[in-house]
Amino acid sequence: METDVSLEILGALAHPTRLDAFRLLVRHEPDGLSTGQLVEASGLTQSTFSTHLAVLAKAGLVLSEKRGRQQIQRANISALKSLMLFLAKDCCQGRPELCEPLIAELTCC
Template structure:
């Protein structure tokens, strides 16, 4: 991941609705959620959710897949991993002592 990709992902997640949507999709991996389920769970209109999903898709954080008459929305876990690693590597500048507590906390999750 490069700086431009990281900024795009962070900007997409900087909105409360998009962050909540992405978090919900992460919890439903790997099966994802049908768009209608996501609309219902988020309490949004179809058009409002579509606008937010478009931003997440453009940032590479969500993928929409057609399945019959439905669209399944899935969080792109590899993209999340890349963002987290980019931040950790970039911010820690290779100093394991700075990042070790972060990785230890993640291991407990």
């Protein structure tokens, strides 16, 4: 992942509404949530939330698909993985055992 891409993703997540929405979508993988469910969970109006959703989609964090009459939003787990790898790539000066507690915490829950 390039630095500019990671900065765009981090910028998209640097707002409470967008971070909450993305985390909610991650919890609902692989099924995703309808746009209406996301709006309801956010407590915002449709138009306000749509702006936040557009920022997440532009950053590549959210994928949208049409199912029947609904737009289903899903977290782009591949983008999340790429960002996490980018952030941890040079972790611990080449001593991966120092990152083991982080990996253990991610896999335990």
